[in-house]
Structures are given as C-alpha cells and as structure tokens.
Amino acid sequence: xxxxxxxxxxxxxxxxxxxxxxxxxxxxxxxxxxxxxxxxxxxxxxxxxxxxxxxxxxxxxxxxxxxxxxxxxxxxxxxxxxxxxxxxxxxxxxxxxxxxxxxxxxxxxxxxxxxxxxxxxxxxxxxxxxxxxxxxxxxxxxxxxxxxxxxxxxxxxxxxxxxxxxxxxxxxxxxxxxxxxxxxxxxxxxxxxxxxxxxxxxxxxxxxxxxxxxxxxxxxxxxxxxxxxxxxxxxxxxxxxxxxxxxxxxxxxxxxxxxxxxxxxxxxxxxxxxxxxxxxxxxxxxxxxxxxxxxxxxxxxxxxxxxxxxxxxxxxxxxxxxxxxxxxxxxxxxxxxxxxxxxxxxxxxxxxxxxxxxxxxxxxxxxxxxxxxxxxxxxxxxxxxxxxxxxxxxxx
Numbered sequence: 137x138x139x140x141x142x143x144x145x146x147x148x149x150x151x152x153x154x155x156x157x158x159x160x161x162x163x164x165x166x167x168x169x170x171x172x173x174x175x176x177x178x179x180x181x182x183x184x185x186x187x188x189x190x191x192x193x194x195x196x197x198x199x200x201x202x203x204x205x206x207x208x209x210x211x212x213x214x215x216x217x218x219x220x221x222x223x224x225x226x227x228x229x230x231x232x233x234x235x236x237x238x239x240x241x242x243x244x245x246x247x248x249x250x251x252x253x254x255x256x257x258x259x260x261x262x263x264x265x266x267x268x269x270x271x272x273x274x275x276x277x278x279x280x281x282x283x284x285x286x287x288x289x290x291x292x293x294x295x296x297x298x299x300x301x302x303x304x305x306x307x308x309x310x311x312x313x314x315x316x317x318x319x320x321x322x323x324x325x326x327x328x329x330x331x332x333x334x335x336x337x338x339x340x341x342x343x344x345x346x347x348x349x350x351x352x353x354x355x356x357x358x359x360x361x362x363x364x365x366x367x368x369x370x371x372x373x374x375x376x377x378x379x380x381x382x383x384x385x386x387x388x389x390x391x392x393x394x395x396x397x398x399x400x401x402x403x404x405x406x407x408x409x410x411x412x413x414x415x416x417x418x419x420x421x422x423x424x425x426x427x428x429x430x431x432x433x434x435x436x437x438x439x440x441x442x443x444x445x446x447x448x449x450x451x452x453x454x455x456x457x458x459x460x461x462x463x464x465x466x467x468x469x470x471x472x473x474x475x476x477x478x479x480x481x482x483x484x485x486x487x488x489x490x491x492x493x494x495x496x497x498x499x500x501x502x503x504x505x506x507x508x509x510x511x512x513x514x515x516x517x518x519x520x521x522x523x524x525x526x527x528x529x530x531x532x
Contacts, residue, residue, distance in 0.1 A: 142249065149251040152258055157230055160265045164222035174222040174268040176200055181210025184337075187345050191352035199356055201436070202270070204337040204349045206303050226268050232276025233261070237447055239283040244420045248454040256450035256469075259476045264443040271443050274300045278310055278423060279447060285419035290318050293419075294325030301326075302333040306434045309398060310426035316405050317415050317422070360436070361387065367491035373437040377500070380493045397433040401425050404511065421510050424448050428503035432496065439479065439495060442472065445502060452506050465505030471498035 169175055180200040183190050184207035190200050200207065213221045234254075241253045264272045277300040285293040293314065300307035315323045337346045362370040363379070370376055374393070378385055385393070404425060408418055427444045431437055449472060452465040471494050478486040478494075 142251070145249065145255070146251045149255040149258075153234075153254065156258065156262060156265060157226075161223045161226045161230070164226070164268070165219040168218035168222055171266065172222055172268045173198070173270075174225055175218060177206075177210045177225070177268075177270070178214040178216075178218060178221055180207040181212070181214035184208050184341065184349075185211040185214075187342065189352060190349045191356040201353075201356065201360075202304065203302050203334065203353065204341075204346055205333045207349075208337050208340060222268055226265065226272075229268070229270075229272035229276065230265060232280070233265075233272045233443075234276075236276040236279030236283070240279045240420065240423065240447055241451070243283060243286055245451050245454050253447075253450040253454060256453055257446040259473055260446040260449060261443050262476065263479070264440045267440070269440045269443070270303055271441055274304055274307060275444050275446070278307055278426070278444075281310065281314070282420050282423040285314055285317065285322065285422075286416040288416070290321035291325045294322050294327075295329045297322075298326050298329030298333060301330055306430045306436075307426075309401070309429050309434065310422060312398065312402060313405050313422040313426050314419065316402060316409070317419055363387070366487075367493075368487040371435075371437050372439060372441075372490075372495040372499075373434065374432050374496060374500075376496050377493050394433045394435075397429055401429050404507065408510070424451070424506050424510060428499075428506060431499040432503055437496070437499075439475070439490075442475075442495065442499070445472065445499065448506055449502060452502065452509065456505060456509055458508065458512070461505045461508040463505070464501045464508065468498045468500070468502030468505060471495075471501065 163170070164172060164174070176198050177200075180190055180202070182188075183200075184204065190204065190207050193199055213225065216224070237254065237257060238250060241248075241250055245253060261272070263269070264275075277296045281293045281296040281300070284290075284296065297307060297311050297314065301311060311322075311326050315326070337349070363375065367376060367379065370379075375385060375390055405418065405422065408421075409415075427448055431441065431444055449465075449469045453469055456462040456465045475490070475494055475498065478489055
C-alpha cells in the first residue's frame with residue numbers, strides 16, 4: 137500500500153508540474169505580450185545593441201532594472217519572435233530551477249521523498265514561472281551555487297553566484313555568506329566573474345554609452361521609492377510591516393536596518409562554524425539564511441520574489457522538529473499558500489488582504505522557524521536525517 141501511495145504521489149506531483157510548465161511555456165507562443173515581463177527583457181536587449189537608453193521609461197514597458205550585461209545578454213533573444221523567445225526563456229528558467237531544487241533537496245532532506253518536496257514547492261513557483269520572471273533563473277542559480285559549494289566546487293559556485301548578482305543585486309547576500317566558508321576559494325572566483333561581467337558591456341558597445349547606462353541604472357534604483365504608494369502596490373517587505381504598525385522610517389535609516397540584519401546573518405554562519413557545523417551542510421543552509429534576509433530585509437521584494445522561499449518552505453515542513461519551530465514554519469507556510477490562492481481572485485478581494493502585510497508577515501514567521509532549526513546543535517541536526525515518522529513522511 138505504501139508503494140502504491142508513493143507511486144500515486146509521484147504521478148500527482150509530476151502531473152501538476154507538467155501542467156504548470158506546459159501552460160507557462162506554450163501560452164506565450166499564442167499570447168506573447170499577455171501577463172509577462174519578458175517583453176521588458178527583449179526590449180532592453182534591443183535597446184542595448186542599438187545604443188538606445190536602457191533605463192528611461194518607455195511606452196508599454198516597465199523600467200528595466202538589471203545591469204547592462206544582462207541587457208547585452210538579452211540582445212540575441214530580442215531577435216527571436218516574442219512568443220518563441222518568451223517560451224524558451226521560461227524553459228531555461230524551469231530547467232535551472234527544477235534541477236537546482238532536486239539537487240538541493242537531495243542533499244538537505246535526503247530522507248524525505250522528492251515528490252513531497254516538489255509538490256510543496258509548486259504553489260510559490262506559479263507566479264514567476266507563468267510571467268517569465270528572472271527570479272526563477274536566479275533561484276536556480278543560487279540553489280546550484282550552494283549545492284556545488286557543498287560539494288567543494290567553489291570555483292563553479294562563485295561563477296554561478298556572480299551570474300545571479302549580475303542580473304539582480306540581492307544575491308550578493310548569499311555571496312557574503314558563502315565567502316565566510318571559503319574566503320579565498322570562493323571569494324576570488326566570484327569577484328573575478330563579477331568584475332568581468334561588469335566590464336563586458338564595454339567590450340561590445342561604446343564606452344560612453346555603457347557608462348551612461350550605469351549612471352541611468354543607479355539613478356533609476358535611487359528613485360524607486362514605493363513608500364507612498366498604497367500598501368498593496370508597495371514592496372512586500374519589512375518596511376511594509378513598519379508602515380502598517382505606524383512606525384515611520386526613512387530610506388536612509390532603513391539601510392542601517394538592512395545592514396544590521398545582514399551582519400546578523402553573517403554572525404549566525406560564523407557561530408555555526410565555530411560550533412563545528414560541517415561546511416558542506418552549512419553551505420546548503422546558506423541558501424535558507426540568505427533567502428530569509430532577501431525576502432524580509434532585502435530590496436525590491438515583490439509577490440513574485442517569493443519563489444525564493446519555495447525550496448525553504450518545502451524543506452522546513454519536512455525538517456522542522458522542535459514544536460515552536462514547527463509552529464512558526466507551518467504558520468508562515470500557510471500564509472504563503474493563502475496568498476497564492478488570494479492572487480487568483482479579483483483585485484477587489486485580494487488587495488485589501490495583501491495590504492494587511494500577509495506576505496512580509498509570512499516571510500518573518502517562516503524565517504524564524506527556519507533559522508531556529510538551523511541554529512540547533514550539530515547532534516540535533518544529525519538526528520534530523522534519521523528515519524522518522526513525521527507528518528510529511530507518513531503522507532508518503
């Protein structure tokens with residue numbers, strides 16, 4: 137009976153993921169401009185190679201927010217029909233994300249059936265996969281970086297981490313944590329790869345244009361202030377919770393909060409190293425620690441960014457042992473799943489609830505549960521990987 141149940145679970149998980157991928161990758165062929173951000177990427181790629189401004193507002197497109205090297209990367213993609221390019225971009229993201237999930241799950245939760253973990257990770261993946269967000273690709277890159285670091289392949293981990301940083305700056309938090317584990321073996325490759333990526337646009341485009349593009353990027357990021365927007369339209373992060381609580385904080389002051397939280401994350405990694413946590417294990421946990429900072433305190437957190445927590449939510453529901461850690465992890469996960477359901481309803485229904493801070497609140501709760509598990513003693517951590525009759529495993 138258990139074998140039959142496992143087989144059914146695998147079929148269910150495979151079927152649901154197949155449906156999501158089929159809809160996400162086939163739909164853009166017929167509706168290339170519907171519910172997608174790929175048009176922003178393709179437009180930026182065309183602008184880079186034609187020498188047009190990258191970061192100026194344009195009719196029909198949101199502002200491009202990535203480094204010039206990312207725009208250069210999208211140049212060849214812009215030559216494809218929008219539908220074909222959008223479909224291929226989603227396929228690439230799905231490949232990075234799903235293989236990264238599988239590799240990370242196998243090393244962090246080897247006793248839990250993969251089908252369960254993939255099933256739990258699916259809901260938070262829907263939004264980014266569906267509208268072609270680069271968060272899908274970046275999550276996959278970061279997962280693979282920690283897996284390779286855990287295998288002592290620091291050079292490859294550094295290169296993948298640098299690629300993620302060159303798309304969106306926030307993966308620098310993960311780089312900082314992995315640097316603590318192998319300052320020279322990781323630090324040198326990630327620094328060199330990032331420097332090459334930042335300089336590469338100068339080799340393929342006019343230097344004045346590239347320098348102007350960098351200035352445009354920094355100006356665009358500095359001007360991106362959503363603190364005066366309605367709560368549902370602002371960033372879904374810790375400042376949103378402060379707004380709801382009526383606690384004012386300036387952008388300058390909040391930078392100190394971000395920095396302090398980042399230092400606390402680094403201190404946790406250093407503490408675990410001193411307590412004898414195996415470096416291969418801690419490299420994997422750096423993803424969870426880094427993702428917690430990115431989603432609670434990091435910059436530009438939107439609903440689609442929460443795909444970063446898809447692997448964390450799945451693993452915490454499987455690995456949490458202490459009752460209070462379970463309460464935090466399960467409550468945060470339940471709120472995240474509720475948000476997925478809410479976004480399927482019209483604006484008049486989901487916006488008032490989102491304005492209550494459900495997403496950043498869930499991120500805080502899940503982070504507390506995850507960091508509590510990670511902070512347990514090495515003996516307790518080893519016990520987590522022994523066969524156990526936990527709820528999730530009984531479901532298998």
